[in-house]
Amino acid sequence: MRVTLYTKADCGLCQEAESMLKRLRKQTRFEIEYVNIEADAAANERYGSRIPVIAVDGEEVAAAPIDETQLMAILLR
Numbered sequence: 001m002r003v004t005l006y007t008k009a010d011c012g013l014c015q016e017a018e019s020m021l022k023r024l025r026k027q028t029r030f031e032i033e034y035v036n037i038e039a040d041a042a043a044n045e046r047y048g049s050r051i052p053v054i055a056v057d058g059e060e061v062a063a064a065p066i067d068e069t070q071l072m073a074i075l076l077r
Contacts, residue, residue, distance in 0.1 A: 001029070001030040001031070001056060001057060001075070002030065002031045002033055002056070002057055002058075003021060003030045003031065003032050003033070003054060003055070003056055003075070004032075004033045004034075004035055004054065004055040004056075004058075005017055005018060005021060005032060005033070005034050005035070005052060005053075005054055006035045006037055006043055006047045006051055006052060006053040006054075006055070007034060007035070007036060007037065007051060007052055008036055008037050008038045008051060009036070009038065011051060011052065013051070013052050013064045013065070013066075014051055014052040016052075016066075017052035017054065017064075017066050018032075018034075018052075020066065020068050020071065021054070023068075024068070024071065024072055024075060027072065028072075028075050028076055030056075030075060037051060047063075050063045050064060051063075051064065052064055052066065054066060054071065056074060056075065061074050062074070
């Protein structure tokens with residue numbers, strides 16, 4: 001399973017989401033891919049004001065604010 005975190009520099013919520021994913025990865029296996037939306041014009045236009053955004057295998061499943069319990073339930077499906 002591949003989890004993508006859409007993020008940008010100096011984003012406190014993004015840092016929290018990254019920490020959350022690292023905690024959850026201890027409970028279930030998945031790869032984390034980071035996409036800096038500032039380096040990707042299409043991602044910046046799509047996610048600009050909603051980051052952090054998390055996608056699982058290409059499907060958007062969470063956006064700020066991210067609920068850790070709900071995200072874990074999604075990852076365990």
